Every structure is written in C-alpha cells, then in structure tokens.
Amino acid sequence: MTTTAATDAEGSGAHPRFAEALRELGLGHLVPQVRRFPDATRTATEAAAAVGCELSQICKSLVFAADSVPVLVLMDGASRVDLELVREELGADKVTRAKVDVVRETTGYAIGGVPPFGHRTRTRVLADRSLLRHDVVWAAAGTPYTVFPLAPRDLVAHADATLVDVRERTS
Numbered sequence: 001m002t003t004t005a006a007t008d009a010e011g012s013g014a015h016p017r018f019a020e021a022l023r024e025l026g027l028g029h030l031v032p033q034v035r036r037f038p039d040a041t042r043t044a045t046e047a048a049a050a051v052g053c054e055l056s057q058i059c060k061s062l063v064f065a066a067d068s069v070p071v072l073v074l075m076d077g078a079s080r081v082d083l084e085l086v087r088e089e090l091g092a093d094k095v096t097r098a099k100v101d102v103v104r105e106t107t108g109y110a111i112g113g114v115p116p117f118g119h120r121t122r123t124r125v126l127a128d129r130s131l132l133r134h135d136v137v138w139a140a141a142g143t144p145y146t147v148f149p150l151a152p153r154d155l156v157a158h159a160d161a162t163l164v165d166v167r168e169r170t171s
Contacts, residue, residue: 015142017108021118025158027150034141034148042112042144044077051138051147054078058147059131059139059155061114063103063123066092070106074116074127074161076137080168081128089126089164112144117159127161 013036014022022030041047044058051058058077063070064086071090073081087095103111108120116125116139131137131152138147139155156163 013141013143013146014148015109015113015115015146017120018115018118018142021115022148025117027158030148030150034146036143036146038145040112040144041140041147047138047140047147048077053138054134056130057134057137059116059137059152061107061116061140063098063106063114064095065098065102066090066095070098070102070121070123071095072107072114072116072119072123072125072159072161073166074125074131074139074155074159075167076128076130076133079128079130082166082168085164085166085168086126089162089166090124109140109142110144113140113142113146115140115142115148116155116161118142125159125161126164126166127156127159128167129163129165130167131155132163 014034037050047058048055056076056078060075062073083095141148
C-alpha cells in the first residue's frame with residue numbers, strides 16, 4: 001500500500017479541523033506523521049491492514065448515546081465494547097449506538113473517520129485499558145482515509161479520557 005506523509009496540514013490528508021486540534025494541543029509535530037491511504041480505513045481491520053500493524057493497535061473512536069447524551073468510547077481494534085459495562089460506568093439507564101447524524105453533529109466527523117479528540121463539541125470520553133498494551137496505537141485523523149500514531153497514554157491524556165474496563169469479555 002502506498003502512503004503519503006507530508007510536512008504540512010494540507011498535504012497530510014488530515015481533516016483541517018483535526019490538524020488544527022493537533023496544533024492547539026501542542027501536537028503539531030504529528031501532522032506530518034498522518035498517513036493517507038488510497039483505500040478507506042473506515043474499519044479497524046482496513047486500518048490495520050493499511051498500516052501493517054496488529055488489529056489491537058488500532059484505536060476505534062465509537063460514539064454511543066447514554067440516556068440520549070453522546071459519549072465517546074476509545075477501544076482497541078480487536079475488541080468490542082460491552083454496552084452494559086459502559087452503562088454501569090456512566091450510571092446510565094440505557095446505552096445505545098449513536099445514530100449517524102448524532103455522530104456527525106457531536107464530533108464534526110463522519111463514522112469511519114472520527115478521531116479521538118478535536119471534536120466540534122466537548123463530549124465525555126472513556127478509554128478502555130486494552131489500549132495501554134501497546135507502545136503506539138493508530139487512530140483516525142478525521143477522514144476515512146487517514147490515520148495517525150500516538151502513544152496510548154498520550155492519546156488518553158489529550159482526549160481527556162477516563163481509563164475504564166468496558167471491553168466485551170470472550171468466553
């Protein structure tokens with residue numbers, strides 16, 4: 001697969017809002033590290049294949065509705081979110097997948113390209129501890145064709161996320 005790494009935000013392929021968020025967070029050095037792929041990286045499987053990393057090194061940014069309030073869950077690409085554990089963590093009555101329009105309205109990005117931070121509105125963020133098993137994880141950079149690398153602890157800190165255990169357990 002061919003990737004491009006550029007020295008400026010426009011050439012990196014990162015969504016302009018996300019490139020600006022990186023700069024505002026003091027992470028401007030990551031803009032040139034954004035990788036753009038000719039084929040979509042909407043799913044964790046597609047992203048891992050494009051990057052050439054383990055599936056669990058992909059950080060999925062998933063939006064749920066907890067009692068109709070959007071919440072972002074950061075999860076490793078090889079795992080699924082246990083909605084009951086999210087519900088318990090948040091003390092909510094009901095947690096469901098957010099509708100497409102809610103994801104775009106809340107984050108400013110389309111599903112498949114939602115980054116872990118740099119959203120249109122401030123949202124509560126939960127990050128599953130499974131992300132910490134790696135030195136580097138890859139997350140969407142605001143488009144379904146771009147990803148960027150970051151140390152998991154830095155990702156959690158910049159997303160202002162609460163570390164939790166909300167991964168679905170396999171029997």
